[in-house]
Structures are given as C-alpha cells and as structure tokens.
Amino acid sequence: MTLSDFSVDFLENALLTVEDEKISQEDAITQDILEYTIDSGDVVAGELCHYKVRGIKINAWNYDEENEVIDLFVTIFKSEAKLQKVSDKDIEDAFNKARNFFWAAREGKLLTKVDESETIVFDLVQIIEQTRTTVKNVRIFVFTNGQASIDVIPEAGEEKNIYFDFQLWDIERLYQQYLIRSDKQPIEIDFISDYNYKLKCLFMDNVSENVDCYLAILPASILAKIYGKYRQGILEKNVRNFLQFKTKVNRGIRKTIIGSSDMFLSYNNGISTTAEKVYIQHDDNIPYITKIENWQIVNGGQTTASIFATSMEKGIDLSKVFVQLKISKIKNVEEMDTIVGYISQYANSQTGIKDSDFEVNSEFFVTIQQFSRSEWVPTLTGGRATSKWYFERTRGQYLEDKAKLTSSESKKFDKEYLKNRKFTTPDIGKYEMSWQQKPYDVSKGAENNFKIFIEEIKNDKPVVDKRYYHQLIAKAILFKEIDSIVAKEKLGGYKANMVAYLIAWISYKTNKRLSLDYIWENQRISEGLAVTLKSMIPIVWDHINSPAKAGTNIGEWCKKPECWVALKDKAADIEELTAELTEINTQRLNEHISEQYTSEFDVKVIEEASSVDAEVWFSISKWAKENNKFTPFDRKLLFNLGVLANRKAALTLKQAKNAIRLIKSSKEQGFV
Incomplete structure (x- = not known):
C-alpha cells in the first residue's frame, strides 16, 4: 500500500466512524489519529471536544493528573479523497491556536466565554485555571490527514514557567506507524x-x-x-x-x-x-x-x-x-x-x-480472544452468520492483523470484523465494572479502572466459557448503545460517567437479571430498555451535576462511592423491563413494583388479561406496526405482553388494565 492509498483508506475509515458514532468528520479524524498516537505510546488518552473562536481552537485534550501534564490537540481536516498537502502557515497557525487557548484559559479569560453547557471544554478551562500552581508541562499536538513539513514544528522550550513541547502527526507519520505495525517496514x-x-x-x-x-x-x-x-x-x-x-x-x-x-x-x-x-x-x-x-x-x-x-x-x-x-x-x-x-x-x-500489567497474556484474556475469533454473531433471519466481534487483546492488534492482509483479504476482514464491533482489554474492565455496580471506579479512567478490574478477576477467578463470552458481548452492546443514546441527548459532557452510572443503575434496579441472552441473540437492546434508559437519563444527569458538597468538580464527584450510594435507591420506572427478565426475575421485579390488589374486580382484570394467548398479542403487535396503529409505547407493550404470555409470567394490575384497553381498542380499529 502506497502513501496515497493509505491516505484514501484512512479518510474512508474515518467516514465509517462518522456513520457509526454520529460525530463530525473532523472529530472522526481526530479520534482515529488519537488511536494511532495512543498506540505509539506518545499519548495516554484523549477526550474529544470542539471549541473554536478567532485565534483559538481545540479538538481534544487530556490531563495526566499523576504527572501534571496537559495535552492539547488541534486538527486540520482535509476532506478530499486523495493525498493533500498542508501549508506551513496552516501548521503554524494550528500550534498557535492551541497555545492561545492554553494562555487564555490560564489567565481566566475563557471562563466567561465558554458556555457551561459545553461541559467538556468548560472542564478543560477549569482544570487549566485550577492547576496553575502544579502543571508545568504542556504538550501541543497538531493532527492532520494531509501531508505536512516537519520543518515548521516549533522548538520545545519554556514560556512563563511552562515547558511547551510540540508534535505533528500528519498522514506520513501515520503511514510510517502503519508500516511498522504491519511488519511491512x-x-x-x-x-x-x-x-x-x-x-x-x-x-x-x-x-x-x-x-x-x-x-x-x-x-x-x-x-x-x-x-x-x-x-x-x-x-x-x-x-x-x-x-x-x-x-x-x-x-x-x-x-x-x-x-x-x-x-x-x-x-x-x-x-x-x-x-x-x-x-x-x-x-x-x-x-x-x-x-x-x-x-x-x-x-x-x-x-x-x-x-x-x-x-x-x-x-x-x-x-x-x-x-x-x-x-x-x-x-x-x-x-x-x-x-x-x-x-x-x-x-x-x-x-x-506490576504483574497486572502483563495480565493481557493471562488465560482469562487469551480465552476471550479465542472466542472472539471463533464465535459468529447470531443472525435474526436465520441465514449464514457473516461477522464476529473482534477482541483487541494487545493495543494495535486490530490494525496489525488487518495491515498484514492483501487488498481483497482486507475487505473481507472489514466485513467479518466491523469496526464498531471491536473492543479492547480496558473496555472489558469498563463493561464489567459498570455491570458490577462500581461506576465510581469506571469514572477514574480506563487505566485506573483496569487495574482495579484485574484485582477483581484475580479474586473471583471467572471461568471464560461460551456463555460468559456471549454475556460479555451483551454488556459491550449495552455499553455502546447507552453511549449512543446519551450522545444523542447532547448534554455537553460527562458522557463516560453517564454511561457507567446508567449501566450500574439498570444492573441494580433489575438485580443483575436483565436478559443478556436477549441482547446477545438480537445484537441490540430492546425498545423497552431504550425507553427506560431515556427516562433515567435526566435523573442521572441531575444527580451527578448536584454533588453533595457544592462547588465540587463533577468529574471528581463521579469518582466517589458516595455518588453511587446517593443515586442507586432513587425512584425510577422500570416496569417496561418486565418482559426482559426470566420467570424468577419477573417474580422478584413484580414483588418490587406490584400494587396491592384489594378488590375482587382487580383480580378478575388480571385473570382476563392473562388468559390471552401469546400468539394473539404478537398478531396485534404486527398488525399495529404495519398499519401505524397506537403509540410506539403501546406497540412495544403489545409485544411485551406476548413475551410475558409465552413465559406464563404474572401481570401487574397496571399491565393488565393496559392489556384490556389495547384488546378493546384494537377490535374497535379493525383487528380481527
């Protein structure tokens, strides 16, 4: 693959990210280059953001609290599907815009200009201002999918007691990393x-x-x-x-x-x-x-x-x-x-x-990798399975495996291992620790959470079999879909914290009995779960933005167990999830949310609704969907009633009343 070919492929892959994650093209390029810099060891992590005013720009950032270093990233995006040059002036301007951002934030000039709704940028501005006595090192990275000259990179040096380091990652440098990782160089x-x-x-x-x-x-x-x-x-x-x-x-x-x-x-x-x-x-x-x-x-x-x-x-x-x-x-x-x-x-x-650093070579992770290379994703149509999830046990493994293939093999690889179905070792830590109701540990960052997770699996010694793998993928799907739902709410920040807390809360409210088998078999969450999550988002958002001690940094508040303790027993309507639990689980949930039946009439309503066969509910559900009858909520309830009837699960009074209403209304509107 030539540099020109790589340039086109890199842009096309970024456009897939745009489609999958519903982000801008510039954010997608920033994210993909970040992945390379992290793989190269130059960067620990990065948080996407987008702030641009005259003379100032920022596309991503990271604060390494342990080492008191701030990384700022600025992207120059080239949209044409060919190898393009980036002028020296554009590179110089990009470095200057990031440096201007730092000094404006450091001197308190941005606090009043950055809207608090832009929480990711607002957090960065606060961190820069609040660490004025501790942070002495700032690294500025210019990213571009174009070709640039290294001669214009400013020399590292000190300015007002801050040591600045400057780095350029252009398409040529990305190509070099690609060749090294693919053993082609x-x-x-x-x-x-x-x-x-x-x-x-x-x-x-x-x-x-x-x-x-x-x-x-x-x-x-x-x-x-x-x-x-x-x-x-x-x-x-x-x-x-x-x-x-x-x-x-x-x-x-x-x-x-x-x-x-x-x-x-x-x-x-x-x-x-x-x-x-x-x-x-x-x-x-x-x-x-x-x-x-x-x-x-x-x-x-x-x-x-x-x-x-x-x-x-x-x-x-x-x-x-x-x-x-x-x-x-x-x-x-x-x-x-x-x-x-x-x-x-x-x-x-x-x-x-530490020993935990080498845990990626342990039997636990090696076995997960083996399953990821052999377990095909179920197909809803019953046809031949065509894709799998890809577990990247060591960083850069996905790019490395793909890079060793011929052009035709590479296209087959893309179809077999879709980019949005890739997950890493730190990702497993996030999925599992969120499900284990420890969102405060997940909020400490991927690397710190992973270390805690390693200790958990050393103590618990989970057996990785086919069922464990399927449920792990279900948690990955749950995590990714919640991430997508939260992103669409455009809250402005703390997305990672929101996702961890939402999964933990769902796990807690259902006593860890949410049907992960359903998610694996369907490779998505149900409409009922999506509706429930959307109703929970404003509660979690208000909660994390109201720390126990006024003025506490939101990110720090999310890292405290007290934040989780204060959230978990707040009220949340999870009745939509009844159909997604096992029979034992349904009984427990009904005990948790059921109403007291005090009249003979209530009992008759429940008996009447429970006597309807599952096939009837599924038929009405299909008819309602094809003819655009009822609200989306009612159409989903019809399907859920069919699932419950199949399982012979007990209905709550509220469900029974709705069931009778829907039976009556469907007949009135022409269902036979």
Missing part, C-alpha cells in the same frame, strides 16, 4: 550504514539452547535516533500499554542527562532487548555488532523514551551519555513470541511495572 538497525558506528560487544557462548546473549555499551545519541524513527515499534508489543513516557517517573533520568551526563552509565540499569538476527564483524579478534534484525526493547522503555524526549530539548548534549545493553537473540524463530513474552515478564519483574 521491518525493524532493522544497521549501525554502519545508518549511524557510521560499530557496536563493540561481549558474546556469551553456549548460554542456552534457546538464546544467544550479547552485552554492549550503546551511545545514547544512537538510541535516541533509533527510538525517534521507530517509536513504540521497538517496544515489546505485549507491554506496549504500559511503557509510556511519564514525567515524574523519568524526571531523574532527565536530570542526570542534563547535570551529570558522564555518570549516566553508572546510575542507570540499562536496557534489555531481544532480536531475531545479530550480525557480527571481528576486527583484531574483537567482536562488533554491525546489524540487528527484528529488535525489541523488553525492559528499559522508560529509559529509552526519556533519553529521546530529553534529546529533543534545545542545547542537550548526549556525547557523554551511554546505555548498558543486553541482547537476547532467539534461536528458534517459531518460538519467538513465547520466549520474548517470558523475557519481557521476568526482565520487568524488578521494575515498577
């Missing part, structure tokens, strides 16, 4: 041709039947250039999620490079790497490494990223900075993934990376 380190350097080494004979080991001391300047070219492509993919540049963690590395560069080799533990091939040249019986193929850093990602980031600062000299290097060359290529995985895990066991 092999990672080959040629020290002589590319760096005019031979790497002196110590070779250990007969260390193992599985690996050969080499020890060397690598100039940091060369390591920085290698990382600058390949970025996360050289960091072992199974822990890519966790090898991200963290300002606090790496502050000491930067300080050593700047103030004690000659002591770096003594202070730092170095990096551990793997390779498929290592080429050796001997001069005067001394071995030198000249080339390495399929090189991966399995321990030392923080060191590597820190050296690179520091090297980008003005006036930095790496001439005295050296890094201890260990290379394990895998002898049997067929065992590459397995051995690299073990080396990665054990090499990192002495660092700050």
Whole structure:
C-alpha cells in the first residue's frame, strides 16, 4: 500500500466512524489519529471536544493528573479523497491556536466565554485555571490527514514557567506507524550504514539452547535516533500499554542527562532487548555488532523514551551519555513470541511495572480472544452468520492483523470484523465494572479502572466459557448503545460517567437479571430498555451535576462511592423491563413494583388479561406496526405482553388494565 492509498483508506475509515458514532468528520479524524498516537505510546488518552473562536481552537485534550501534564490537540481536516498537502502557515497557525487557548484559559479569560453547557471544554478551562500552581508541562499536538513539513514544528522550550513541547502527526507519520505495525517496514538497525558506528560487544557462548546473549555499551545519541524513527515499534508489543513516557517517573533520568551526563552509565540499569538476527564483524579478534534484525526493547522503555524526549530539548548534549545493553537473540524463530513474552515478564519483574500489567497474556484474556475469533454473531433471519466481534487483546492488534492482509483479504476482514464491533482489554474492565455496580471506579479512567478490574478477576477467578463470552458481548452492546443514546441527548459532557452510572443503575434496579441472552441473540437492546434508559437519563444527569458538597468538580464527584450510594435507591420506572427478565426475575421485579390488589374486580382484570394467548398479542403487535396503529409505547407493550404470555409470567394490575384497553381498542380499529 502506497502513501496515497493509505491516505484514501484512512479518510474512508474515518467516514465509517462518522456513520457509526454520529460525530463530525473532523472529530472522526481526530479520534482515529488519537488511536494511532495512543498506540505509539506518545499519548495516554484523549477526550474529544470542539471549541473554536478567532485565534483559538481545540479538538481534544487530556490531563495526566499523576504527572501534571496537559495535552492539547488541534486538527486540520482535509476532506478530499486523495493525498493533500498542508501549508506551513496552516501548521503554524494550528500550534498557535492551541497555545492561545492554553494562555487564555490560564489567565481566566475563557471562563466567561465558554458556555457551561459545553461541559467538556468548560472542564478543560477549569482544570487549566485550577492547576496553575502544579502543571508545568504542556504538550501541543497538531493532527492532520494531509501531508505536512516537519520543518515548521516549533522548538520545545519554556514560556512563563511552562515547558511547551510540540508534535505533528500528519498522514506520513501515520503511514510510517502503519508500516511498522504491519511488519511491512521491518525493524532493522544497521549501525554502519545508518549511524557510521560499530557496536563493540561481549558474546556469551553456549548460554542456552534457546538464546544467544550479547552485552554492549550503546551511545545514547544512537538510541535516541533509533527510538525517534521507530517509536513504540521497538517496544515489546505485549507491554506496549504500559511503557509510556511519564514525567515524574523519568524526571531523574532527565536530570542526570542534563547535570551529570558522564555518570549516566553508572546510575542507570540499562536496557534489555531481544532480536531475531545479530550480525557480527571481528576486527583484531574483537567482536562488533554491525546489524540487528527484528529488535525489541523488553525492559528499559522508560529509559529509552526519556533519553529521546530529553534529546529533543534545545542545547542537550548526549556525547557523554551511554546505555548498558543486553541482547537476547532467539534461536528458534517459531518460538519467538513465547520466549520474548517470558523475557519481557521476568526482565520487568524488578521494575515498577506490576504483574497486572502483563495480565493481557493471562488465560482469562487469551480465552476471550479465542472466542472472539471463533464465535459468529447470531443472525435474526436465520441465514449464514457473516461477522464476529473482534477482541483487541494487545493495543494495535486490530490494525496489525488487518495491515498484514492483501487488498481483497482486507475487505473481507472489514466485513467479518466491523469496526464498531471491536473492543479492547480496558473496555472489558469498563463493561464489567459498570455491570458490577462500581461506576465510581469506571469514572477514574480506563487505566485506573483496569487495574482495579484485574484485582477483581484475580479474586473471583471467572471461568471464560461460551456463555460468559456471549454475556460479555451483551454488556459491550449495552455499553455502546447507552453511549449512543446519551450522545444523542447532547448534554455537553460527562458522557463516560453517564454511561457507567446508567449501566450500574439498570444492573441494580433489575438485580443483575436483565436478559443478556436477549441482547446477545438480537445484537441490540430492546425498545423497552431504550425507553427506560431515556427516562433515567435526566435523573442521572441531575444527580451527578448536584454533588453533595457544592462547588465540587463533577468529574471528581463521579469518582466517589458516595455518588453511587446517593443515586442507586432513587425512584425510577422500570416496569417496561418486565418482559426482559426470566420467570424468577419477573417474580422478584413484580414483588418490587406490584400494587396491592384489594378488590375482587382487580383480580378478575388480571385473570382476563392473562388468559390471552401469546400468539394473539404478537398478531396485534404486527398488525399495529404495519398499519401505524397506537403509540410506539403501546406497540412495544403489545409485544411485551406476548413475551410475558409465552413465559406464563404474572401481570401487574397496571399491565393488565393496559392489556384490556389495547384488546378493546384494537377490535374497535379493525383487528380481527
């Protein structure tokens, strides 16, 4: 695939996102580029927003509270389905607009201009103003699906005690990442041709039947250039999620490079790497490494990223900075993934990376991946199944798998694994923790929630069988459909919090008995559930916007268990869901919402309504739909009455009265 082909495909994929998620084309491009930057390790996360006034623009943002860094993203969208150039002036303007946004927010000039209804932008403005004493680092990213020159990227530097870093992600850089991830641009380190350097080494004979080991001391300047070219492509993919540049963690590395560069080799533990091939040249019986193929850093990602980031600062000299290097060359290529995985895990066991970081390789997640590659989505027509859900166990796996295919295979892949049916390991954490009624943990962010979720599954040890997988997908559908419903309400922000709290509330109100089997079999939620959710949205919205302590940041309020406790027992009408529960569940729900029947007349009404066969209700429901009779609510109730009749479930008085009304009215309007 050429750069031009990739450019067209990238735009077409973004347009699919527009269709699926009902967002603007510019937001879709922003979201898709964000996915690449997160995969590359440059970015932790991003929140879409859109704010534009004269001289100011912002398309997305992220606040890394742990490291006190604010990321701002500005997008230049190109709409033509061809490779397009972006002018230097447009790039410069984009960087300036984001910087202007930051300073205007920092100086309190935007609080009165940004409407509180634009909650995502308003939150960012508040965060920038409220962190004036803590945040000292701001990174500005310009995104574009056009081709731009890197020569216009501003130099990193300090301004009014704020250190600004600038990055450009254009279509060419995206294409490079695509090639790396698809193995179409092999990672080959040629020290002589590319760096005019031979790497002196110590070779250990007969260390193992599985690996050969080499020890060397690598100039940091060369390591920085290698990382600058390949970025996360050289960091072992199974822990890519966790090898991200963290300002606090790496502050000491930067300080050593700047103030004690000659002591770096003594202070730092170095990096551990793997390779498929290592080429050796001997001069005067001394071995030198000249080339390495399929090189991966399995321990030392923080060191590597820190050296690179520091090297980008003005006036930095790496001439005295050296890094201890260990290379394990895998002898049997067929065992590459397995051995690299073990080396990665054990090499990192002495660092700050926790065992939970490697949970993506556990039996729990591996089994879910196996089901996602074999379980076809049910078809309502009964015809041949054509699609599956795609579980991306390691970040970038979806793009990686697709990129290895030919053009015709790629189209087949798109049909088999629809883009809107992809889910990730952090997504599973969001689905399950929301359903387990812990929306306050979900509100802490995907990464923090995932760590909590890992501890949950370690304690509970769930068995992943076919039923578990089907119910997991049902929760994914529930999550995605609620996300869509909330988005259509255009509340202006806190969508992630709203979705988590709505799922938790539905789970609580139904005692976790909502029919997940129905959702899996139909690959959607029912109209009754959609109606119920819409009625719950204003209650949840008012609740999260009314924190117990006035003035509390809404995002922080949503992270507190007290927020959930105060919501769960509020009144909500869930009678529409009666038909979606099992018989035992229906009985429990009826006990919860039933009225007291005090008269003989009430009993007769219930008996009369309950005597109607399911086929009659389904026939009336079909007739009403075809002839546009009754309200949508009544048409859905007719269908639900059929389901209840099939299950021989007891009706409430309210349902029975409505049933008698609908029977009578349908006859009056011509149903035979």
